[in-house]
Amino acid sequence: MGDARRVPIVALCLITLFAVMPVARAIVHGRAVSQARFLRDYPWVVALENPLTGGVCTGVLVSPTYVLTAAHCTVANKRVLYGNASRRRAHRVGVAEAIRHPGYDRRTG
Numbered sequence: 541m542g543d544a545r546r547v548p549i550v551a552l553c554l555i556t557l558f559a560v561m562p563v564a565r566a567i568v569h570g571r572a573v574s575q576a577r578f579l580r581d582y583p584w585v586v587a588l589e590n591p592l593t594g595g596v597c598t599g600v601l602v603s604p605t606y607v608l609t610a611a612h613c614t615v616a617n618k619r620v621l622y623g624n625a626s627r628r629r630a631h632r633v634g635v636a637e638a639i640r641h642p643g644y645d646r647r648t649g
Contacts, residue, residue: 611641
């Protein structure tokens with residue numbers, strides 16, 4: 541079978557697979573967590589979303605106005621998503637300032 545015919549078959553398999561997969565909104569210790577449990581047990585967990593790329597990092601609230609996350613997640617244009625395990629239903633706020641550790645080097649991570 542040539543490559544030209546393989547692509548549609550692979551695409552159809554992937555579409556079928558994703559159509560039947562359940563949506564996992566929050567994962568804790570490798571397992572899906574319900575919305576109710578997420579809000580009850582993990583209210584300090586937030587997501588940092590780059591609206592330009594769709595990339596997401598996880599962070600934790602350390603105060604009502606500060607989030608702790610990995611240094612590589614502090615690029616521009618981030619938004620903080622909170623209050624819901626679903627990205628579509630979460631509240632969004634912009635990031636006023638990102639403060640990186642002075643020893644962070646983007647080349648080495």
